[in-house]
Amino acid sequence: MEKRGYQDVNHLVIERCKSGEHRAQYELYKLYAKAMFNVSMRITNDYAEAEDVLQEAFVSAFKNLHSYKAEASFGSWLKKIVVNAAINAIRKRRAELVPMDERLVAGVPDEKSDDEPEWQIEQVRRAIQKLPDGYRLVLSLYLLEGYDHAEIGEILGISESTSKSQYSRARKKLLEIMKEPQFAG
Incomplete structure (x- = not known):
């Protein structure tokens, strides 16, 4: 997702987001929403739930943007948030892993x-x-x-x-x- 040319642009957009600029949040959302929706959909297997997870993940990401340290790509950081939100959604459904031998x-x-x-x-x-x-x-x-x-x-x-x-x-x-x-x- 993040190619070399995007890193500088993403960094600027992320900095604008950190300063509370809503337009920058929308730009970041547009850059990542489709890929993160696909991650959510593969995990939840439910379109509406995947949309909810996506929204929840972006809200969480924007709230916690100050903790993003650019040690990993922004896409990787955001993907972890999406994966965790999707897993939490499945847990809310009370899905249990099949017992293992x-x-x-x-x-x-x-x-x-x-x-x-x-x-x-x-x-x-x-x-x-x-x-x-x-x-x-x-x-x-x-x-x-x-x-x-x-x-x-x-x-x-x-x-x-x-x-x-x-x-x-x-x-x-x-x-x-x-x-x-x-x-x-």
Whole structure:
């Protein structure tokens, strides 16, 4: 999201936001809203809830802008806020992670086997939406948002091995869903 040319512009917009300029807040919102909505949507799997999360995250970001130190890109800082807001929204739904038997973590490969078919992006996206919240959350954080299992464990308050197990089970469930007739070809 933040390319080299944007960093200087973003820095100026961020400084204007810190001084309370509403137009600058709107500019920052326009720069990041679409990407952050997509992050929220992948986690919540609900359009209206993703919109609410986006608004909540931006309000929180603007309130806490003074704590942004530019050690990471603004987009990374904002993404953490969005991810946390989305996770909180799921928790409010009282979604629980599927209980794990940590002995199942070992021996589940991460690589695609030769006998797995190739899937269209839209088919995979629809199948991910059918996953239970706990599975979808870990799968999205790991595959789509780029968090490692230690980070996911910290974010969700679970162990790293539970995150790995959830991810493995999510992959297995996703493949089962993808083999259903409505997802074939």
